[in-house]
Amino acid sequence: MKHYLLALCILCSFPNFSQAQNGKFDVRFGVGSSLLGSGDMRTISLENELNFKINKYLETSLSVDYGKSDSGVYEYASFIQGNLNLFVSPFKNTGRNDFRVGGGFSVMNVSDGYLQSAQYTNGVLTDADYMLDHRHDLGCSIIVEDVYFLTSKFLIGLKLFTQPYSNGDINSGVLLKIGIAL
Secondary structure (H helix, E strand, O other): OHHHHHHHHHHHHHHHHHHHHOOOEEEEEEEEEEEEOOOOEEEEEEEEEEEEEOOOOEEEEEEEEEEEEOOEOOOEEEEEEEEEEEEEOOOOOOOOEEEEEEEEEEEEEEEEEEEEEEEEEOOEEEEEEEEEEEEEEEEEEEEEEEEEEOOOOEEEEEEEEEEEEOOOOEEEEEEEEEEEEO
């Protein structure tokens, strides 16, 4: 949680710097759903993202994601991840619509909780032992995103992504995003 708060503070400190860059930065907030693991857990996901426009074809982003689930093979699962991505806008990112594809690196920390043993008396649960697993791993991101600028400052978009990790986990999903150009 400390890392998430630190990243959020860093993202919030960029507006003063970005004004000198003539609108090359934007901040986006996303909410959606993903399938965590190998599709075992359906999560509700939140994302905070900072984008930097390099030129009319390239952008880079730094994002922090959080997801939580109580639906799937485990009793509980949550994740926090950091992502660094590079995007290509084949139709340029100079108009109101910006379609982009990209990829990059991802670091994820996952916690899973599951029932290890249970004792019942007369059909009533009287004792339960839960196990908690923690794991973190490196992976990559593959992203397709379409963003539409409602005004010169405000945007809305849809992001489809998949993130395979070296330990076999996969996080794939869709996010609805809103944002503001700085």
